Amino acid sequence: MTEQFIMTEEHKGQRIDKVLGALQDQWSRNQVQSFIDDGHLLVNGGTVKKTYKLKAEDVITVTPPEPEPLEILAEDLQLEIVYEDADVLVVNKPKGMVVHPAPGHTTGTLVNGLMHQVTDLSGINGVMRPGIVHRIDKDTSGLLMVAKNDVAHESLVQQLVDKTVTRRYTALVHGHIPHDKGTVDAPIGRDKKDRQKMGVVDTGKLAVTHFQVLKRYGIDYTLVQCRLETGRTHQIRVHMNYINYPLVGDPKYGPKKTMNIGGQALHAGVLGFVHPRTNEYMEFEAPMPAEFTALLEEVKSNYED
DSSP states (O other): OOEEEEOOGGGTTSBHHHHHHHHSTTSOHHHHHHHHHTTOEEETTBOOOTTOBOOTTOEEEEOOOOOOOOOSOOOOOOOEEEEEOSSEEEEEEOTTOOSSOBTTBOSSSHHHHHHHHOSOOOOTTOTTSTTBOOOOOTTOEEEEEEESSHHHHHHHHHHHHTTOSEEEEEEEEESOOOSSEEEEEOOEEEOSSOTTSEEEOTTSBOOEEEEEEEEEETTTEEEEEEEESSOOTTHHHHHHHHTTOOBTTOTTTSOSSOOOSSSOOEEEEEEEEEOTTTOOEEEEEOOOOHHHHHHHHHHHHHHOO
16 A cells, blocks of 8 residues: 655655654664665655655655565464564464474474464565564474564564573583583584584684573483573574583484483573563563473482482
């Protein structure tokens, strides 16, 4: 639907993307810039540059493109939505579920479930990843924030970039960690010997994980809480393995002799962020899933001090 705006003296000299982003709160500055690039925004009937400075009485006409139809099957996966409003939602992803479709894997994902349960999702990441701001691994359970419009999406992504999002995970690792807390500050990148894995490499990106011991089980296992400062692929799994305390059940980074529990014992239990519209800090917590609790009971019965 075409919208028209007439500029006044107060808008004179300001950048067009900044002003329109303020006038229409469903559009981000990046969206306005894309409208300009793609010819969906005209000033006085003509095209302008993204850096255009407004003049009084400029007439801006915007005809946003029709949203690209999502070619993803909506599935009733009975997702546990912990919180939802007009801008964001928080979902508790079960272990074993992939976050978004990929070639050859287009059903049964979190996105398929969201398509069934949620009316609006942001489109910044395209048709295969609507609303997805960040991911957790298939076999990691726990909380994810999802954006319902592009403005919310950009706000949440910026918070991730600024390292202001609270993300705390519970993990069961092999070995007895003698100190109560610590920090792993080691760059993560693609493993040079195995391209299917990540690893600590000199050419990797900054990665920081803080951990605190919650419980020790003899000399064999330790329950820890990990807080992410950055969010690299497989970060906790790589960092804990790097300091010789690999996650229990991890088929990629764990020892050969580990428990066969269908993937790493890792749960994203706490998620906190500033709401994109209200600017209020919100924090959510999801209890450990039943299989993780059962695992701890088994370990406790066999290994507790």
